[in-house]
Amino acid sequence: MLRFLAAASLALFTLIASPALADNHDNDRIKQLALDAILENPEIIAEAITILRGRDEEKRLSDMRSKIDQYRDQLENDPNAPVLGNVDGDMIIVEFFDYNCPYCKSVAPDVLKLITDDQNIRLVYREWPILGEDSVFAARAALAAREQGKYEEFHWSLMRLRRANEESVLQAAAELGMDIDKLQRDMMADEVNAHIQLSMQMASAIGFTGTPSFVMGDQIVPGAISLEEMQRIVENSRQSRPTAE
Known part of the structure; x- marks a missing residue:
């Protein structure tokens, strides 16, 4: 379940954050699919936020390690x-x-x-x-x-x-x-x-x-x-x- 939510969350945020990627798709259809996914699994929003925050923290720590070096x-x-x-x-x-x-x-x-x-x-x-x-x-x-x-x-x-x-x-x-x-x-x-x-x-x-x-x-x-x-x-x-x- 967590793997599904993680994948769905990342896909959703990628589509939303990358309009260029949607040029070759039906924008309305993409929006509807995203809305359906959220309505059926509202927890994916929290899951996506957790994933993105985790990535931000990993980058921050990586930058700190570089400075410490x-x-x-x-x-x-x-x-x-x-x-x-x-x-x-x-x-x-x-x-x-x-x-x-x-x-x-x-x-x-x-x-x-x-x-x-x-x-x-x-x-x-x-x-x-x-x-x-x-x-x-x-x-x-x-x-x-x-x-x-x-x-x-x-x-x-x-x-x-x-x-x-x-x-x-x-x-x-x-x-x-x-x-x-x-x-x-x-x-x-x-x-x-x-x-x-x-x-x-x-x-x-x-x-x-x-x-x-x-x-x-x-x-x-x-x-x-x-x-x-x-x-x-x-x-x-x-x-x-x-x-x-």
Whole structure:
């Protein structure tokens, strides 16, 4: 039944969308056949829409993969990007995130558990503050924390905040014993500006529309997923690699 509906749907939309194809046919007869098909099987409209949407999604993902291939080296090896986990890990995961994104916060414990349980993952962070000035402040502070060797600790602290803003971010920094004056000076460093600018550029070029967005090996994950899904993608990625002869 589904095959019939799919074929009928595609034929119907082809006829409707291609007037030139109908030049050699009786237009009225074609319209009547289409109407009869719809009246007898109204579900073919929904089926056709599903098929066309699926094709659109496949093309979108294909375009995104092409862009990721273009940016692969910068995504995985940018020396100006924070790296957690195993810096020499065989599985590279890149996460674009915002400290005020509730989905980023909800997935953060799973990301931490993933790199804790699997000691062969290289996790590359792209600070992508798209939710307002508070998010920009938090991202700048996190990147500046690298100068005091506190990025990882500070990152998890900020992820636990209900709302990351100037007051809560600086309080979290103080609780970690950071030099607040130095932190605020370092927030305006060229390296901080460059990281955020590149994140914006890559996310736009790839076609990400929200946070979190992951590149997990060759897989694109535009949204929060469970720990089990992360583990499955990591395992599948490793198994799909060509074996050395």
